[in-house]
Amino acid sequence: MMVVPNVNFSQIAACNTAEELRALLIDDSMMDILQMVGYRGVPSKETLKSVPEITRSIVITGIARTLATIDQISTGLASIGALDYIRSHKNAMQPLFTSEGAKHFQPTPDVFLDGLNVEYSAEGSNRKNAEIDVYKHFCDFVQDQGMEEGGFVKLYKFITGSDSFTPLGLERVITVRFIHWCVSDCKCRPTASTCDPSINLPVHYSNMSSFEEAMTSAMKEGFGLGLI
Numbered sequence: 001m002m003v004v005p006n007v008n009f010s011q012i013a014a015c016n017t018a019e020e021l022r023a024l025l026i027d028d029s030m031m032d033i034l035q036m037v038g039y040r041g042v043p044s045k046e047t048l049k050s051v052p053e054i055t056r057s058i059v060i061t062g063i064a065r066t067l068a069t070i071d072q073i074s075t076g077l078a079s080i081g082a083l084d085y086i087r088s089h090k091n092a093m094q095p096l097f098t099s100e101g102a103k104h105f106q107p108t109p110d111v112f113l114d115g116l117n118v119e120y121s122a123e124g125s126n127r128k129n130a131e132i133d134v135y136k137h138f139c140d141f142v143q144d145q146g147m148e149e150g151g152f153v154k155l156y157k158f159i160t161g162s163d164s165f166t167p168l169g170l171e172r173v174i175t176v177r178f179i180h181w182c183v184s185d186c187k188c189r190p191t192a193s194t195c196d197p198s199i200n201l202p203v204h205y206s207n208m209s210s211f212e213e214a215m216t217s218a219m220k221e222g223f224g225l226g227l228i
């Protein structure tokens with residue numbers, strides 16, 4: 001996409017006299033921009049009255065690509081009959097099309113926990129009892145994460161690689177798996193796989209604080225990797 005050089009753009013608007021404007025227009029870097037936006041005027045004859053028109057040309061050229069993209073989206077939405085519906089329900093649709101609205105899709109611990117698929121071992125087995133314990137620690141850990149920066153969103157990103165829900169909520173099911181048979185004094189930590197969103201919880205933690213320590217350390221050191 002063409003980038004409108006803001007510095008020159010604001011320089012045009014800041015001109016106080018016709019002389020200033022003319023001097024700016026014949027500057028080499030400005031000539032390049034004027035050529036790019038299809039300027040057909042004569043710099044030496046411009047007055048301050050030309051400023052709005054020149055800036056408009058620069059802006060329009062800069063956003064032309066964006067407009068073309070929006071136009072394609074509109075055409076696509078119209079072809080499936082969705083465009084009229086979107087236009088007639090602007091308030092409902094706003095969250096899908098504005099950055100302000102996107103805040104509605106911040107992950108929350110409750111939605112996250114509700115959507116988990118926990119792969120327990122057979123009912124009544126020793127393995128399952130250990131799994132229930134560590135899963136309880138995990139749920140407590142999730143609920144304890146605040147919504148401020150570095151809180152739950154960081155944990156969500158650690159597991160999914162994404163820092164927001166889609167408008168449809170949790171698009172993919174996140175699986176919780178358990179790791180058994182650690183060596184007795186192991187220091188292994190929970191691991192996550194973002195491509196098949198899942199978290200693997202070793203069951204060897206004897207209490208909440210040792211789980212918390214391992215989980216925090218895993219998030220800290222593993223952050224940013226796809227497969228941890």
Ligand SMILES: [Zn+2]
Nearest residue numbers: 182186188202
């Ligand atoms: Zn272990």
